[in-house]
Amino acid sequence: MDRIFTAHPRLGKVHRLREDLRRLWEQSNEKEGQKWLENWLHQAINSGIEELADYARKLAKKKDEIAAGCAYGVNTSIVEGLNNTTKALKRVAFGFHDTEYFFLKIRALSLGG
Numbered sequence: 001m002d003r004i005f006t007a008h009p010r011l012g013k014v015h016r017l018r019e020d021l022r023r024l025w026e027q028s029n030e031k032e033g034q035k036w037l038e039n040w041l042h043q044a045i046n047s048g049i050e051e052l053a054d055y056a057r058k059l060a061k062k063k064d065e066i067a068a069g070c071a072y073g074v075n076t077s078i079v080e081g082l083n084n085t086t087k088a089l090k091r092v093a094f095g096f097h098d099t100e101y102f103f104l105k106i107r108a109l110s111l112g113g
Contacts, residue, residue, distance in 0.1 A: 010049055017044055017052065025070065033070030037063050085109050 005012030021040055027033040041063065044056035059066065069076075086106050093102050 013047055014049060014052055017047065024066070027067075027070040030068050030071040033067035034063065037067050082110050 001015075005015065017040070020043075024033060024037055024040070027036050037059075041056045041060050045053045045060075047053060086109075089102075089105055089109060093105065
């Protein structure tokens with residue numbers, strides 16, 4: 001990868017910033033997450049790569065919500081997984097007449113059971 005990044009420095013910069021963004025979820029609280037994310041956004045916007053800067057500006061609009069995820073240890077992958085599981089159950093459960101049972105099944109799936 002080092003040879004590729006040497007030949008294509010923009011690719012190396014994007015890769016490094018992508019890997020750095022993953023470290024956001026290692027922050028222990030919302031305040032640290034906010035500070036860390038602001039630093040990352042500054043680096044991305046000033047990277048000289050317009051596509052990355054555009055992405056960072058879009059993230060900046062939701063930075064408070066994103067940083068709040070650090071306080072709860074929840075990122076979008078967990079939420080998306082639960083949404084997809086619920087949608088799949090909804091398709092299977094189309095004929096359920098008991099909505100309470102349906103919601104109990106969703107709860108059981110969300111708890112890993």
